[in-house]
Amino acid sequence: MNYLEELNEIQQKAVTTTKGPVMVIAGPGSGKTRVLTYRIAHLINTGVPPWEILALTFTNKAAKEMKERISKVVGDRGNRVWAGTFHSIFARILRVEADKIGFPNSFTIYDTDDSKSLLKNIVKEKNLDIKQYPTNVLYSRISSAKSNLITPKAYVANQELRNQDRMAKRPHIHDIYTTYMARCKKAGAMDFDDLLYQMFYLLHSNPDNVVEKYREKFKYLLVDEFQDTNHLQYAIVRKLVNYPKSECNLCVVGDDAQSIYAFRGATIQNILDFEKDYKNLQVFKLEQNYRSTEHIVQAANDIITHNRKQIQKKIWSDKGEGDKIKILKTVTDKEEAKKVVDTIMEQKMRNHLQNKEFAILYRTNAQSRIFEEGLRRHNIRYKVYGGLSFYQRKEVKDLIAYLRATVNLKDEEAMRRILNYPVRGIGKTSIEKIGQMAAANDITFWEVLKNYQGTTRTTKAIRGFVFMIESFRKRLETTDAYTLAVHIFNKSTLEASLKKDTTIQGIGRMENVTNLLDGIKDFVEDDEALDDATIPDKKLTTYLQTIALHTSADDDKDDNNKVTLMSVHSAKGLEFKSVFVVGMEENLFPSFMATKEGPEAVDEERRLFYVAVTRAERYLMLSYSGSRYRFGKLDNSISPSRFLTEINDRHIDYLGIFKPKSGFSYSSDGGSSAIAESSRPRYAPIKRRGQKIEVPEFTPVAANMIREGQKVVHARFGKGKVEEISGAANNKIAVIHFDVPGEKRIMLKYAKLGILDR
DNA sequence: TAAGCATTAATTTTT
DNA sequence: TTAATGCTTA
Numbered sequence A: 001m002n003y004l005e006e007l008n009e010i011q012q013k014a015v016t017t018t019k020g021p022v023m024v025i026a027g028p029g030s031g032k033t034r035v036l037t038y039r040i041a042h043l044i045n046t047g048v049p050p051w052e053i054l055a056l057t058f059t060n061k062a063a064k065e066m067k068e069r070i071s072k073v074v075g076d077r078g079n080r081v082w083a084g085t086f087h088s089i090f091a092r093i094l095r096v097e098a099d100k101i102g103f104p105n106s107f108t109i110y111d112t113d114d115s116k117s118l119l120k121n122i123v124k125e126k127n128l129d130i131k132q133y134p135t136n137v138l139y140s141r142i143s144s145a146k147s148n149l150i151t152p153k154a155y156v157a158n159q160e161l162r163n164q165d166r167m168a169k170r171p172h173i174h175d176i177y178t179t180y181m182a183r184c185k186k187a188g189a190m191d192f193d194d195l196l197y198q199m200f201y202l203l204h205s206n207p208d209n210v211v212e213k214y215r216e217k218f219k220y221l222l223v224d225e226f227q228d229t230n231h232l233q234y235a236i237v238r239k240l241v242n243y244p245k246s247e248c249n250l251c252v253v254g255d256d257a258q259s260i261y262a263f264r265g266a267t268i269q270n271i272l273d274f275e276k277d278y279k280n281l282q283v284f285k286l287e288q289n290y291r292s293t294e295h296i297v298q299a300a301n302d303i304i305t306h307n308r309k310q311i312q313k314k315i316w317s318d319k320g321e322g323d324k325i326k327i328l329k330t331v332t333d334k335e336e337a338k339k340v341v342d343t344i345m346e347q348k349m350r351n352h353l354q355n356k357e358f359a360i361l362y363r364t365n366a367q368s369r370i371f372e373e374g375l376r377r378h379n380i381r382y383k384v385y386g387g388l389s390f391y392q393r394k395e396v397k398d399l400i401a402y403l404r405a406t407v408n409l410k411d412e413e414a415m416r417r418i419l420n421y422p423v424r425g426i427g428k429t430s431i432e433k434i435g436q437m438a439a440a441n442d443i444t445f446w447e448v449l450k451n452y453q454g455t456t457r458t459t460k461a462i463r464g465f466v467f468m469i470e471s472f473r474k475r476l477e478t479t480d481a482y483t484l485a486v487h488i489f490n491k492s493t494l495e496a497s498l499k500k501d502t503t504i505q506g507i508g509r510m511e512n513v514t515n516l517l518d519g520i521k522d523f524v525e526d527d528e529a530l531d532d533a534t535i536p537d538k539k540l541t542t543y544l545q546t547i548a549l550h551t552s553a554d555d556d557k558d559d560n561n562k563v564t565l566m567s568v569h570s571a572k573g574l575e576f577k578s579v580f581v582v583g584m585e586e587n588l589f590p591s592f593m594a595t596k597e598g599p600e601a602v603d604e605e606r607r608l609f610y611v612a613v614t615r616a617e618r619y620l621m622l623s624y625s626g627s628r629y630r631f632g633k634l635d636n637s638i639s640p641s642r643f644l645t646e647i648n649d650r651h652i653d654y655l656g657i658f659k660p661k662s663g664f665s666y667s668s669d670g671g672s673s674a675i676a677e678s679s680r681p682r683y684a685p686i687k688r689r690g691q692k693i694e695v696p697e698f699t700p701v702a703a704n705m706i707r708e709g710q711k712v713v714h715a716r717f718g719k720g721k722v723e724e725i726s727g728a729a730n731n732k733i734a735v736i737h738f739d740v741p742g743e744k745r746i747m748l749k750y751a752k753l754g755i756l757d758r
Numbered sequence B: 001t002a003a004g005c006a007t008t009a010a011t012t013t014t015t
Numbered sequence C: 001t002t003a004a005t006g007c008t009t010a
Helices: A002-006 A009-016 A032-045 A060-080 A086-101 A112-125 A135-147 A152-157 A159-167 A173-186 A192-205 A207-217 A231-241 A269-277 A294-304 A333-350 A365-377 A394-407 A412-419 A428-441 A445-450 A457-474 A481-491 A494-500 A504-525 A540-548 A592-597 A599-613 A642-646
Strands: A022-026 A053-057 A082-085 A108-110 A189-191 A220-223 A250-254 A282-286 A325-332 A358-362 A382-384 A563-567 A576-581 A616-630 A633-636 A652-654 A711-714 A718-726 A733-738 A742-747 A753-755
Touching: A002 A009, A002 A032, A009 A032, A009 A282, A022 A032, A022 A269, A032 A053, A032 A060, A032 A220, A032 A250, A053 A060, A053 A086, A053 A231, A060 A082, A060 A742, A082 A086, A086 A192, A086 A207, A086 A231, A086 A540, A108 A112, A108 A192, A108 A540, A112 A135, A112 A173, A112 A189, A112 A412, A112 A428, A135 A173, A135 A192, A135 A231, A152 A159, A152 A173, A159 A173, A173 A189, A189 A192, A192 A207, A192 A231, A207 A231, A220 A231, A231 A269, A250 A269, A294 A325, A294 A599, A294 A616, A294 A642, A325 A333, A333 A358, A333 A365, A333 A576, A333 A616, A358 A365, A365 A382, A365 A563, A394 A412, A394 A457, A394 A481, A394 A494, A394 A504, A394 A540, A412 A428, A412 A445, A428 A445, A445 A457, A457 A481, A481 A494, A481 A504, A481 A540, A494 A504, A504 A540, A576 A599, A592 A599, A599 A642, A711 A733
Parallel strands: A022 A250, A022 A282, A053 A082, A053 A220, A108 A189, A220 A250, A325 A616, A325 A652, A358 A563, A358 A576, A382 A563, A576 A616
Antiparallel strands: A616 A633, A711 A718, A711 A753, A718 A733, A733 A742
């Protein structure tokens, strides 16, 4: 087991202590992911079946990385570990169990837009003032209720919450919450929080003793980024782990100093509770930082000591003291961008760094623009993370709404979206009327449409719509997802209306939809099996499930050599040779909101800054500007960020003139005026999964032609040799060793394989 | 009903 | 600045 040799003493203990509850406090750069993945690999190597291991992460990115790294150590077996985000794993389970709690198994997942649009409709229907009940407030209020396991009923009865609402002049929130939940259920839909909330409810209400099934299935649990979990997530974990005679093989990994999602309900209370909940707990602290040089590490320690509450720990590094941290001040945001880009150019030359070794990190996504311009001017390739994900683009969402409505007729948000798009003569007033009828008669939006009586032009249009959707549904069972999607794209006249638009943006939109269709095709042709029990299914429903949880961070990762631009939040878990943290000003970082809210919120901003600083391996520059454009208006900054003064001077090189105190008074050359380039679409269209595998031409053969030992060709993976065939007659799985990516488990039913006779 | 124009509102972070 | 909403007119 040579992988153990790659670990230090404490890491080894964290990996090999597999029985009972374990907590790993892992400072930044301390090899957390390594511990997590090696722990899983170690479990597998000591005989634990991979499918009995459940590893929960926070982001898709983390899940993907974990899976890849496990497979590197234990090979193909690693694919069969249940590793994924809380949301995706629970969605997968709910797909099987939803009917037990009154949802269709083909439930749709409402994204934030869907939820907000539903909330808006509810406010309208209740004749409440939208200004008094802003959608964002409702959304976060409901979200935090769910995250704290407060049912609508409990909310109504909860005097504290009700008082808060009354004070905020929003006394009807409880009512909106109740209606919202009912409407989601009626629509056969779950929002993001429901994937957790309903999962808990499933285990808690325990129909058919379903909880036992999953307790037996998952004998080993791991939770990544434990400091970012909310009450509800921890409650689910406990449901799975705490029961009589349980071994409690639960390992949580986290760092209280990197908790940056409290605003979303995450609570380090979970860490404190954990110690109480499991008295035989073993704690391991990873404090050696393998990422950064000493100035950076020590500056990070300086920063975090300004927070009140924390678990005592001090990270250290033996990588040498390295360069000091540079602090840069400029007059304008334009100049800030210019100097940052200049520094990137200089470091590229002098320190032989590549584009991909740089990151520009900012507090808000809106700050990216000016750096983009700067980089573009110097022809430096870059990639902006954050912003809209591919699946959130309007044209993509439109087609997806058609698919969703076809799969789940109850999906009201999807129905509303497509009912009059492309325009077919069903106006706003009609849609509103239909919504009211549905609410009044307690039937679904679709049922109203279906039974719509009358002779008006609108009625005719509605009939046409109903007929169209029904014709799509008829194909649902007989047609595969891709063919159906193409059919729907065409028959819905979406295709025609998109093709009509020949502007650059219009062509881009068409390209996006084409990419979406290609993605569906990939999905249909994918014949990899995860384990013997899960037969990959090609249904549209399944496809929709998988994309609902995609985020912008998941779009094309095959990024070769570009400067990274992203928010500090999304930089968590990443590392770069050279990092620029920009916009270090009061009211921006820490944000205005946080300053207003109080010290707790500022502490969270400080942890965020801690995360930002610890992303840097070797070079770190912090910059602030005296003024910047906000909403198209020039704003003067109040003062440099307080965080800058919290770092000990001995780690700092001031590039301006003085140490920042407060206020701005100095002169500078000012940024040369830039010619803004015309707006281009801010995205690169996603590429189809790139493959450089050579695939000779072949004719696919029937599944029963494939034998062990044969040499075969696969449409995507190229040449390989069949190692083993197993499974029931109609669900045979072949283990094939391919030349290029290694071993794959292929469902013969779906496989397009050719036999190589040579 | 739908398109075109005018006004206004909003900007913290994300599964 | 951009996105979303509201208002007017055909």
